[in-house]
Each structure stands twice: as structure tokens, then as C-alpha cells.
Amino acid sequence: MRAHNIRIFCDFDGTIATEDIGDKFFVTFAGENMWTDNALYKEGNISGEELYRRNAAKISGITEEQVDRFCADRRIDPTFGEFAAWCEDSGHPLMILSDGFDIYIDRLLARENLDLPKRCNTMRIVDGHVELEFPHSYPDCECAANCKRNALALNSADEDYIVYIGDGYSDFCPAKYADMVFAKDALETHCQEQNITFRRFHSFTDVREGIESLAARNNLRHRNRAAQLRKQLWLGG
Numbered sequence: 001m002r003a004h005n006i007r008i009f010c011d012f013d014g015t016i017a018t019e020d021i022g023d024k025f026f027v028t029f030a031g032e033n034m035w036t037d038n039a040l041y042k043e044g045n046i047s048g049e050e051l052y053r054r055n056a057a058k059i060s061g062i063t064e065e066q067v068d069r070f071c072a073d074r075r076i077d078p079t080f081g082e083f084a085a086w087c088e089d090s091g092h093p094l095m096i097l098s099d100g101f102d103i104y105i106d107r108l109l110a111r112e113n114l115d116l117p118k119r120c121n122t123m124r125i126v127d128g129h130v131e132l133e134f135p136h137s138y139p140d141c142e143c144a145a146n147c148k149r150n151a152l153a154l155n156s157a158d159e160d161y162i163v164y165i166g167d168g169y170s171d172f173c174p175a176k177y178a179d180m181v182f183a184k185d186a187l188e189t190h191c192q193e194q195n196i197t198f199r200r201f202h203s204f205t206d207v208r209e210g211i212e213s214l215a216a217r218n219n220l221r222h223r224n225r226a227a228q229l230r231k232q233l234w235l236g237g
Helices: 021-030 034-042 048-056 064-072 080-090 102-111 148-154 169-175 185-194 204-216 224-234
Strands: 006-010 094-101 118-126 129-133 161-166 180-183 198-200
Touching: 006 148, 006 204, 021 034, 021 048, 021 064, 021 094, 021 102, 034 048, 048 129, 064 102, 080 094, 080 204, 094 102, 094 148, 102 118, 148 169, 148 224, 161 169, 161 204, 169 180, 169 185, 180 185, 180 204, 185 198, 198 204
Parallel strands: 006 094, 006 161, 094 118, 161 180, 180 198
Antiparallel strands: 118 129
């Protein structure tokens, strides 16, 4: 398989960002009681979209300046910029798939002078409240308000070797559809439990070196189950 067939999808919160900024955002502006609804979501009792709408309803008096100050204290993994440059130089398309919101993702990427394709939820401040939109939601998606599985399928072709990088609950579903998963934290545990082939990573240097190692050995083979699942999606199954 030629190197230019490698296509990379990457989570944002807790993966590109050094923490889950979405959780931190709602704790900061909606209060600690957001964790009650978060538990309901993790237990499968409410959808990701419903979780966000409940937490958004708790926010009042928020301003753009407050969001600017909030984002000033958030950080991107220091190895990500170099990784993104390597992807571009190597001809490996890189897309961010996030169940978070553009209101902070755009600020952090702009601060690092990173202009990357992304799919995420949207948030706007209107009269001290936040308005949410979920342009990439899917009724049958249980893991996220932004259906990462569909994004992966819609932005790849049959011959592509799919790499997925993530850390958390919203990454469980797309990981099943990837040929190689780089995982940490909750996603690592999930992959172990579900027998999904993965590589543990601590930084994006680990990810780059892992991909380079596979490519150098000409060992980029589709994971059979992942390829079958992707084909089912493409066929509408």
C-alpha cells in the first residue's frame, strides 16, 4: 500500500488538547452540577446532544471576553504542531473529528497557526446565553452528538488506510472502523476489552513514529473487521 493512501483522523479534547476542554468549559460556565447529566450520558440514558443542551441551559451572562480568557489557559499538546506539519509534508490527510465545540477549538488552533479540516459541533453566544447546533449528528449514533463514524466513512475511500487517534468515550465508535488505532486513557481500556488492535501513545511523536515504522516495513494492511464495517456504511447497511 502506498504511503499517500494513509488517512488520519484525530480527536481534539484530551488528545490534541492536553485536557478535556469541553468538560472544563461547562464546569466553568455551567457549574459542577453538569456532572450529573454527564453521568446519565455515560450510562446511555440521554444522548450526547441532550447532554449538551441541558448543560447549555445552565449558562447565563457569558461573554466573548470570558471565553477568550478561558481559552488563554488551555493548551495543545506541544508535539501536535510538528505532527500536523509531518502529515502535510508526507501527504497524509489529517482531519480533526471532535464532539466538542468550535468556540474553543477555533481559538486554540488559530493561536497555534494551525489551519486543519475539522468536523465539530457549533456554539454561539447570544445575549449572554449559548446557542448550539449539531450539523453532523446522526439519530443512530450513541457515542456522540457529532457522529465521528460517519465522518470517517464519508471522508475516506476503499483503498485508504485509516488511522484513528483518540482518548475517550466519543472515540469508541470510530475506533471500530479504523485500520490502526492510537489510544490512551478510556479508549485504550475500551480497545483492550473489545479486542480492537491499537497502539498506546503518549505524544504525537509516538504516533508519527508508529506510522513510519509500519510504512517502512510495508505493513499497512487493512484490518478485516474495520474494512467490512466501512463497506457496510458505504453501502448504506
